[in-house]
Amino acid sequence: FFFFFFFERARDYGNQKINIVPAGQKNNAPGAARVVARRMAVRGRRSKRGSRSPEHQNATAVQEEPENKLEGKGRPDRPIHRVRDSLLSSTSGFQNYRGLLNDCILLLVLSNARNIISNVLKYGLLVNPLQWGRLAVDLNNVPSYWLLLGSSVFVLIALKLEQAASKGLVSQGVLLTLHTINLIILLTTPVVIVFTFDAGLVGRFCALGWYTVLLMKLVSYIQVNSWCRRTSLKNKKTDGANTDSVGANTDDSIGANTDGVSANTGENTPGLVMYPNNLNVKDMVYFLAAPTLCYELNFPRIPQIRKIFLLRRTLEAVFLINVVLAIVQQWLVPTAFNSLKPFKEMDYPLMVERILILAGPNHLMWLLTFYFFFHSYMNILGELLRFGDRQFYKDWWNSDTIRHFWSSWNIPVHRFALRHIYTPIVELGYSQTVAVITVFLLSAFFHEYVVSISLRMVRTWAFVAMVSQVPLGILTSLSFMRGQIGNVVVWISIVLGQPTAIMMYLHDYYWFHPIPSNNATVV
Numbered sequence: 005f006f007f008f009f010f011f012e013r014a015r016d017y018g019n020q021k022i023n024i025v026p027a028g029q030k031n032n033a034p035g036a037a038r039v040v041a042r043r044m045a046v047r048g049r050r051s052k053r054g055s056r057s058p059e060h061q062n063a064t065a066v067q068e069e070p071e072n073k074l075e076g077k078g079r080p081d082r083p084i085h086r087v088r089d090s091l092l093s094s095t096s097g098f099q100n101y102r103g104l105l106n107d108c109i110l111l112l113v114l115s116n117a118r119n120i121i122s123n124v125l126k127y128g129l130l131v132n133p134l135q136w137g138r139l140a141v142d143l144n145n146v147p148s149y150w151l152l153l154g155s156s157v158f159v160l161i162a163l164k165l166e167q168a169a170s171k172g173l174v175s176q177g178v179l180l181t182l183h184t185i186n187l188i189i190l191l192t193t194p195v196v197i198v199f200t201f202d203a204g205l206v207g208r209f210c211a212l213g214w215y216t217v218l219l220m221k222l223v224s225y226i227q228v229n230s231w232c233r234r235t236s237l238k239n240k241k242t243d244g245a246n247t248d249s250v251g252a253n254t255d256d257s258i259g260a261n262t263d264g265v266s267a268n269t270g271e272n273t274p275g276l277v278m279y280p281n282n283l284n285v286k287d288m289v290y291f292l293a294a295p296t297l298c299y300e301l302n303f304p305r306i307p308q309i310r311k312i313f314l315l316r317r318t319l320e321a322v323f324l325i326n327v328v329l330a331i332v333q334q335w336l337v338p339t340a341f342n343s344l345k346p347f348k349e350m351d352y353p354l355m356v357e358r359i360l361i362l363a364g365p366n367h368l369m370w371l372l373t374f375y376f377f378f379h380s381y382m383n384i385l386g387e388l389l390r391f392g393d394r395q396f397y398k399d400w401w402n403s404d405t406i407r408h409f410w411s412s413w414n415i416p417v418h419r420f421a422l423r424h425i426y427t428p429i430v431e432l433g434y435s436q437t438v439a440v441i442t443v444f445l446l447s448a449f450f451h452e453y454v455v456s457i458s459l460r461m462v463r464t465w466a467f468v469a470m471v472s473q474v475p476l477g478i479l480t481s482l483s484f485m486r487g488q489i490g491n492v493v494v495w496i497s498i499v500l501g502q503p504t505a506i507m508m509y510l511h512d513y514y515w516f517h518p519i520p521s522n523n524a525t526v527v
Contacts, residue, residue: 119364120335127338131330139206148207151197155218158190162222163288166229170280183226190219195457209458216450220420221292224299227424232279232301277301294391295382297420304392314387321380328372335365340510347511355507362503370502378414404490406477406497407440421447444474455509465508469501 089096139145165182168174174182194215198208277287282301291299343358345351378396386394400413411418421443429439448470455466476497480490 144204145207147201324376
């Protein structure tokens with residue numbers, strides 16, 4: 005205080021003497037000229053600060069602006085205060101929290117590092133890549149391999165029926181009946197094989213997952229060709245001429261030929277595949293391999309395969325699948341098995357504690373699996389097939405309603421449900437609510453179909469979890485739940501819902517299939 009008081013008094017004395025310094029004499033007093041020079045230097049340094057990055061300018065603008073504006077206004081008390089909000093207040097307009105985000109990431113890394121070290125110290129190193137390879141070549145999976153190969157029979161039946169219908173050999177009613185029988189047999193065949201033969205769990209899960217995907221692809225294939233056939237017959241009646249082929253009308257995608265020309269109309273367009281020229285094995289195989297569940301006669305295509313892009317996605321897929329398997333073997337499996345006793349004894353406090361412990365590794369595995377499947381693997385398929393539409397997901401992590409989450413995290417399934425379930429129901433005169441509930445019920449059924457049949461036991465945990473999304477979706481759609489609160493609710497349902505369902509199935513599975521305690525860490 006005394007130092008600054010003395011400095012101010014000395015500067016005032018210099019200001020008084022500045023006018024009586026003889027010409028040509030060196031001015032050593034801190035007079036007005038030097039004060040001005042110093043102020044110009046300070047302003048120069050501050051102008052250099054202004055040339056920094058925009059983020060730094062935003063971070064320092066709130067701190068420097070008041071002093072710059074109030075300094076040198078001629079007021080004797082040199083005020084530095086004004087009305088302003090704290091940076092963490094929502095009314096301050098401050099949005100640069102990058103440092104806090106880095107701190108949160110550091111805390112997340114440290115906490116998970118501690119959990120990993122604790123896991124290794126408790127169970128030892130359980131990761132064994134040789135077991136992963138044995139799972140793929142396990143002879144117990146032979147029935148599942150036969151299921152995968154046998155699925156081609158249902159594909160050929162659907163193709164032959166469509167070819168017969170295009171030639172007028174089968175009526176619409178008979179065609180619909182035969183397609184329905186074919187799809188029902190497709191849906192029930194894995195159930196019979198799984199419960200008849202003792203196939204491996206991994207093989208059963210893969211086979212049931214593929215049959216579910218195949219069912220949706222064939223439904224789309226049948227329905228789109230039906231639209232084309234009706235359009236063809238309509239054109240024949242209207243024009244009185246024999247129209248050789250028509251394109252498909254779709255409301256969610258853009259058709260394209262192999263040269264990249266896009267169109268989807270009901271007229272003959274040069275360069276496009278037209279109905280019924282699409283009814284061949286090559287077209288069917290491309291659709292089955294394409295990363296989509298919605299059929300089109302002309303998919304959008306990219307000009308050529310990008311080799312660097314394909315290499316990156318391939319390396320990502322190989323790395324991520326190994327990381328996921330390591331997390332499952334080292335972290336998820338022993339944690340889940342150690343949680344069986346509280347669920348068996350119905351010790352509710354310990355059950356909650358076990359679910360919270362399981363939530364961490366399960367959520368990490370789920371996030372990595374999402375990136376592996378929807379980004380790496382699907383892009384690999386799309387690149388090899390030059391498939392142009394790569395929107396496999398949207399920003400589901402910003403969802404503030406359950407409905408927005410389900411419509412953005414799995415775009416292929418969402419488009420199928422919208423195009424082949426929701427829209428037809430609404431067009432039949434039913435309300436949108438009925439259509440949404442129908443979509444959720446069908447989704448719940450197929451979730452339960454894949455999980456329960458794979459585990460060879462009929463349970464309803466996945467079905468109940470999916471059906472519960474309906475009231476939760478209604479809750480998050482309320483006005484006061486929108487925004488930050490709704491997004492937190494969505495994340496809670498993801499983080500805690502999945503480990504709860506896992507523990508329910510694990511408890512029921514090993515209730516009927518008890519294992520020795522020394523096998524608790526076997527995948």
